[in-house]
Amino acid sequence: GAVVSQHPSWVICKSGTSVKIECRSLDFQATTMFWYRQFPKQSLMLMATSNEGSKATYEQGVEKDKFLINHASLTLSTLTVTSAHPEDSSFYICSAHGQTEENIQYFGAGTRLSVL
Amino acid sequence: SQQGEEDPQALSIQEGENATMNCSYKTSINNLQWYRQNSGRGLVHLILIRSNEREKHSGRLRVTLDTSKKSSSLLITASRAADTASYFCATPDKLIFGTGTRLQVFP
Numbered sequence: 001g002a003v004v005s006q007h008p009s010w011v012i013c014k015s016g017t018s019v020k021i022e023c024r025s026l027d028f029q030a031t032t033m034f035w036y037r038q039f040p041k042q043s044l045m046l047m048a049t050s051n052e053g054s055k056a057t058y059e060q061g062v063e064k065d066k067f068l069i070n071h072a073s074l075t076l077s078t079l080t081v082t083s084a085h086p087e088d089s090s091f092y093i094c095s096a097h098g099q100t101e102e103n104i105q106y107f108g109a110g111t112r113l114s115v116l
Numbered sequence: 117s118q119q120g121e122e123d124p125q126a127l128s129i130q131e132g133e134n135a136t137m138n139c140s141y142k143t144s145i146n147n148l149q150w151y152r153q154n155s156g157r158g159l160v161h162l163i164l165i166r167s168n169e170r171e172k173h174s175g176r177l178r179v180t181l182d183t184s185k186k187s188s189s190l191l192i193t194a195s196r197a198a199d200t201a202s203y204f205c206a207t208p209d210k211l212i213f214g215t216g217t218r219l220q221v222f223p
Contacts, residue, residue, distance in 0.1 A: 043215045093158050103208035107158035
């Protein structure tokens, strides 16, 4: 099956710094990738849709200047949390469509961000 | 608002028992998908059922779909401790997930 790699799996940073999370589709091309945020024991909340070669589409309430998304190639999307604060601490997960019309999602393993 | 809503929110059973989770959704769908998430990990696709299907099996998984009631159920038979995880239903429209059912299977 399709494999999505997400890196890093865990990051701790100081308040005010920026953190970049990478999401790669390893064995398929992904024109569209998705970024989610998940709080403990909660569902995944879609943050944005990352489109290769164009601007990301952000969900309502998500600050695009805070969460910068770049999808520069068909296999890589990055999420940068800028000027991170403790309230940004969360579990971030990326996913990509498979190659079928059924919109099955293939997920990365997630990144746990802790902002001190 | 969430497109899918699972119930129960939490379920605890003994190994060997069956586990049933339900999902309700709000709009018309082409298909409905079930995913599993182990604690602190990404989601893994389990099974997809199309809108013109009423039941589908995959190993110990059985999924039903009732489009008239906008509901689906996931049955895990002969559960194992390794089935302990959170289970989510999702529709392909904007990939909005429900709140999930946290299943705990005790050995």
